[in-house]
Amino acid sequence: MASSAESLPFEDLVVVELGDRLGAAACGSLLASVGATVIVVEPAEPTRNGKHLIRAVSTAGKQSLVVRRGSDEDQKLLRKALAAADVVIVSSDIPDAPNYAGHISKDAIVCDVTAFPDSVPHAYKMDDKLVQALSGIGIVTGTADGMPTLSDAAILELGAGTYAAAAVVAALRVRRMHGGGQHVGSSLYGAGVNGLVTFLPFHFSGKMPLRGGNRHPMCAPWNAYQATDGWLLLCSANDDQWRRLCDVMGQPELAHIGDLTTLADRIKHIDTTDAVVQAWVGTKSVDEAVTALSGAGIAAGPIVPVEGLGENANVKHRGTVRHLPNPETNAPAAIAAPPLKLGRAASAIPARDSGRDFVRNMQERRAQAEPTADAQVRPLAGLRVLEIGQYTTAPLAAKQLATLGADVLKIEPLTGE
Numbered sequence: 001m002a003s004s005a006e007s008l009p010f011e012d013l014v015v016v017e018l019g020d021r022l023g024a025a026a027c028g029s030l031l032a033s034v035g036a037t038v039i040v041v042e043p044a045e046p047t048r049n050g051k052h053l054i055r056a057v058s059t060a061g062k063q064s065l066v067v068r069r070g071s072d073e074d075q076k077l078l079r080k081a082l083a084a085a086d087v088v089i090v091s092s093d094i095p096d097a098p099n100y101a102g103h104i105s106k107d108a109i110v111c112d113v114t115a116f117p118d119s120v121p122h123a124y125k126m127d128d129k130l131v132q133a134l135s136g137i138g139i140v141t142g143t144a145d146g147m148p149t150l151s152d153a154a155i156l157e158l159g160a161g162t163y164a165a166a167a168v169v170a171a172l173r174v175r176r177m178h179g180g181g182q183h184v185g186s187s188l189y190g191a192g193v194n195g196l197v198t199f200l201p202f203h204f205s206g207k208m209p210l211r212g213g214n215r216h217p218m219c220a221p222w223n224a225y226q227a228t229d230g231w232l233l234l235c236s237a238n239d240d241q242w243r244r245l246c247d248v249m250g251q252p253e254l255a256h257i258g259d260l261t262t263l264a265d266r267i268k269h270i271d272t273t274d275a276v277v278q279a280w281v282g283t284k285s286v287d288e289a290v291t292a293l294s295g296a297g298i299a300a301g302p303i304v305p306v307e308g309l310g311e312n313a314n315v316k317h318r319g320t321v322r323h324l325p326n327p328e329t330n331a332p333a334a335i336a337a338p339p340l341k342l343g344r345a346a347s348a349i350p351a352r353d354s355g356r357d358f359v360r361n362m363q364e365r366r367a368q369a370e371p372t373a374d375a376q377v378r379p380l381a382g383l384r385v386l387e388i389g390q391y392t393t394a395p396l397a398a399k400q401l402a403t404l405g406a407d408v409l410k411i412e413p414l415t416g417e
Contacts, residue, residue: 008035008344013172014365016081017041017062018100019091022128022154023113023188025051025058026161027089031168032346033338038062039081039355046328056326056333061346063355077359079103084365087111087168093120105365107181109171113164117187128154128188135192140199143213159191170379170404180371197396220266221245221273224303225281225289232286234277235299237391238415239263244296249280310334319345327351378405386411 013036017028025040032038040062042055051058065081067074082088082103091097093114104110115126129150132138137156142149164186171182198217199209209217216222219237236245239262243255254260254276259269266273281289286302293300304312315321323332326349337345383406387398395410402408 008342010172011035013037013086014081014084014362015039015087015089016078016085017089018097019089019113020051020094020097021091021113021160022051022054022058022157023160023164023186024089024091026158027111027113027164027168027186028062029058029060029346030162030165030338030340030343031087032061033340033343035344036087039065039085039359040350041078041081042066042352044068055328056324056349057335060324060333060335060349061344062350063358064350064352065355065359066353077356080362081359084362086172086365089113089164105181107175107179107371109168109175109181110183111164111168111171112183112185113160114185114187116189117185126188128156131156131188131192135189136196136199137192140196140209140211142211144211146211148211155195156188156191159195160186160188163191163194166400174377174379178372178377194396197392215270215274218267220263220270221277223274223277225274225278227281227284227286227289230286231303232281232289232300233303234281234293241298242266245277245293245298248292248296248298249276251276251280322346324349327354380404380406383407385409 010031013031015028015031015036015038017024017038017040019025019027028038028040038061040059042059042064044066046055065077067078078100082100083105085104085108087109088100088104089111091114092112093116101110115131120126126134129138129152132141132150132155133148135156138148138150141151164184167184167186171184174180174182196209202209202217214222214224214233216235216237219235221242222235222237224231224233234245236242239255242260242263243252246252246255260266260273260276284292290300290302309315310321318337320337321334322337322345324335324346325331326333328351333349335346335349337343380401383401385398385401385406385408387394387408387410389395390412398408398410
């Protein structure tokens with residue numbers, strides 16, 4: 001994580017965050033973590049919807065500007081901020097959202113974070129869980145013999161906010177190279193469909209993706225197992241890892257004889273596979289099992305209770321959670337550090353409307369160059385990427401880079417991943 005003395009890539013960037021969705025706040029927070037000055041526009045009084053439910057998290061590291069309906073002074077300040085903004089984040093599907101398009105610079109990046117990629121009537125009523133249901137996330141989440149399960153975590157809002165920040169960065173690169181502003185967008189629905197990456201191969205091969213609980217649809221053993229003092233997740237993806245796991249469990253013969261020798265066999269006999277692993281894990285503590293598995297190069301880790309996160313060794317070592325004074329409650333609020341390695345953690349939660357003088361004293365924005373004929377090129381055209389990482393994360397990241405125009409060369413073993 002960058003220290004306060006280090007320069008960050010977007011320290012000259014001015015962002016106005018108008019959008020009411022949590023995804024808009026997540027986009028603004030990511031941009032703030034890499035140096036941008038983010039002015040978050042807030043209502044005069046706390047509301048019970050959208051990002052305002054968790055104001056401390058949504059506004060940390062930003063400047064706060066309250067805009068009251070009917071106040072000419074507030075509207076004037078907002079127009080000044082919009083005219084100076086390089087990026088404006090909106091949520092166009094929120095009802096009664098004021099239209100400030102005429103006050104935004106023509107070379108600014110306007111980023112729209114919505115429930116759906118196109119205009120859908122009453123879409124503002126679509127919260128994270130509803131879009132999980134509509135995008136297919138709900139039907140593949142939960143146990144095979146249970147009902148579809150929807151996450152209380154705002155996975156699609158945060159996913160849409162992450163994609164939105166990436167879109168802004170791509171659009172800024174185009175503006176830097178070719179001039180001109182752009183209108184970019186990200187949706188909860190799009191983030192949901194992209195989240196089906198491990199299930200879509202089944203669909204395209206004519207099979208029905210099924211709910212598998214904590215299992216992986218294409219790998220085994222991959223599940224949550226109960227130790228003597230808690231739960232752990234074990235992730236085994238190929239036959240070599242299975243052989244090592246069998247050695248750890250003291251049953252090397254399972255990797256060479258019987259019904260579980262190949263990955264296809266283990267998926268076919270998944271209940272037997274899980275029973276074998278559970279019988280071994282069930283005799284160990286979480287620490288004992290994870291230590292033995294990690295020593296054999298097998299991915300495993302404890303399933304940490306939320307109340308125990310503050311004492312988790314990884315959280316402490318990485319400074320993942322900081323406690324900042326909350327001006328609205330006069331009590332500390334737990335704020336997560338940015339997920340980006342080069343990101344700068346928020347140092348304060350702003351009091352409501354505390355950024356008013358900051359906006360009032362903002363300098364007039366310098367006009368950017370007019371767009372050239374190349375302004376419609378793909379943002380990452382000319383960029384070369386080597387994809388060496390396996391599993392889901394690295395290939396998904398490389399896929400997004402390729403979608404934006406990068407030339408991606410995938411390095412993979414002869415046996416496949």
